[in-house]
Amino acid sequence: MRKTKKAVVGGIVALLATATLAACGDAPEEENGGTANETSAPDFTPCIVSDAGGFDDKSFNQLGFEGATQAADELGVELIDVESNSENDYAPNLESLVAEGCDAIVTVGFALSAATVESAKANPDIEYILIDDAADNDFDGTKDVDNVKPLLYNTAEAAFLAGYAAADFTKTGVVGTYGGMEFPTVTIFMDGFKQGADYYAEENGKDVKVVGWNGKTGSFTGGFEANEAATSTARRILDQDADVILPVGGPIYQGALTAIADSGKDATMIGVDADVYETDPNTQDVILTSILKNMKVSTYEAIMAAGEDTFDFETYVGTLENDGVGIAPFHNFEGEVSPELQGKLDEVKAGIIDGSIKVTSYLTP
Numbered sequence: 001m002r003k004t005k006k007a008v009v010g011g012i013v014a015l016l017a018t019a020t021l022a023a024c025g026d027a028p029e030e031e032n033g034g035t036a037n038e039t040s041a042p043d044f045t046p047c048i049v050s051d052a053g054g055f056d057d058k059s060f061n062q063l064g065f066e067g068a069t070q071a072a073d074e075l076g077v078e079l080i081d082v083e084s085n086s087e088n089d090y091a092p093n094l095e096s097l098v099a100e101g102c103d104a105i106v107t108v109g110f111a112l113s114a115a116t117v118e119s120a121k122a123n124p125d126i127e128y129i130l131i132d133d134a135a136d137n138d139f140d141g142t143k144d145v146d147n148v149k150p151l152l153y154n155t156a157e158a159a160f161l162a163g164y165a166a167a168d169f170t171k172t173g174v175v176g177t178y179g180g181m182e183f184p185t186v187t188i189f190m191d192g193f194k195q196g197a198d199y200y201a202e203e204n205g206k207d208v209k210v211v212g213w214n215g216k217t218g219s220f221t222g223g224f225e226a227n228e229a230a231t232s233t234a235r236r237i238l239d240q241d242a243d244v245i246l247p248v249g250g251p252i253y254q255g256a257l258t259a260i261a262d263s264g265k266d267a268t269m270i271g272v273d274a275d276v277y278e279t280d281p282n283t284q285d286v287i288l289t290s291i292l293k294n295m296k297v298s299t300y301e302a303i304m305a306a307g308e309d310t311f312d313f314e315t316y317v318g319t320l321e322n323d324g325v326g327i328a329p330f331h332n333f334e335g336e337v338s339p340e341l342q343g344k345l346d347e348v349k350a351g352i353i354d355g356s357i358k359v360t361s362y363l364t365p
Contacts, residue, residue: 044307046072047080047102049093051109053224053250054083058279059272060250060295064108064131067299075307090115098123104306106131106299110185113137120145127311129302131295132185134315146313149302153293153318155272156192156361157352158325159246161345162270162291163196165327166244167208168341169268169288176211176242178219178233180249184362189248189272189291190218191361199348199357211240221252230255238263244288246270253283260286268333275328290328294318317363321353 048068055065065081072079080100082093090112097105098119105126107116110133117135120128121144128148135148143150166175177193179186190213201208212219219237221229230252237245238259245260245267247253253271260267269283271290276283298316305311318324327345330337351357 044075044077044104045080045100045102046075046077046104046106046303046307047082047097047100048106048108049081049090049097049112050083051090051111051224052084052086053109054085055081057250058276059253059274060132060293061108062279063274063293063295064106064299067296067301068106068303070296071300071303071307074304077307084112087111091118094119098126102126104129104303104311106303109133110183116148117144120148123147127306127313129299129306131299132293143313143315149311149313150315151295151298151302151318152315152363153295153325154188154359154361154363155291155293155318155325156188156195156359156364157320158291158327159189159192160196160199160352160357160359161327161348162246162289163193163198163210164200164348165196165289165330165337165341165345166193166246166270167197167200167206168204168344169333169337170208170242170244171266172241172243173207174209174211174241175244175246176237176240177246177248178212178221178237178252179247180221180224180252182217182220186220186248187213187218188361188363189246191215192291192359193246193270195359196348211242212237212246221249221255224249224252226251226254228255231258234259235263238265238267243267244270246272246291248272257283257286271328277328277331284332287331288333289330292326292328294324294326298324319353320349 050061053061055061068079094115106129108131113133114137116130124147130148131151134150135143137144175197177190194210194213197208197210219233221233234256245256247256256269268288269286270288273293275290277287
């Protein structure tokens, strides 16, 4: 059952109301029968828990948090949020949100999948929204529990466009990528990136080499932290003559920034999830474009539906066709990319949408 919360009007109004109560006993009634210092808010409590990257990762978690915050503001309710510092926090953080009386809980990232499923099984009346995982931990093709709504993104489609752009932009003929950990939601970017670069090379008769991912395995840091492993992995990609690099895994892109700066090479980077040019101004001199997951929009829509009692548990899949994924502008490199590139990307995008250009990933076998 959902609980009722009260929202207190802040500032001077609250102080005046308190003074009135002290002097007169009862607060004066408004015309609608309420009191001067409080109004009823919807009986809905949305909540969100991050993965180990935290809500200020300028990428994955931040987008989900912004979407949930926007929805809570529009619904006129309080968003309860809790950050995870490590995977050991996932289950306890979910338990804490259940104890808070949350009606809908957003869990950000595939790393929370197992903990989300277990919490959902124990709390069938709560609506769970799992970002970037199908909630299918036994891999039988179906969700493990009914009261979870997966939000998935076929980022291979958008990464295909980024790979095509990288292959057109490279001066060395080598582009590269590396990931945090070898999970499908990471390698889906790398799959699309390689397919797009290969497609460009075949269509244009240009020799373009992709390093860091061969379609089956590649380079990974072993985690999602902006640490020395992220920097050294990026260095190895650059040392193979790559001048466009795609780091996949939230904050690990910061390792690529350091590696590019240290190398002295004229290299560029492609961001993931958010438009990293906008979220992190430190990237603006090197960011060519970003592969976008519109998680902010899909998270916002899910919370709004839950708050308005129109929620369903059907899996959402973001694609180029429904604007669930895309690529960011070229920003500072707009004048450096070839004049024909944007037109070519528009053609490729149309081909992906109508099926004449095939992009494969774990979401589209």
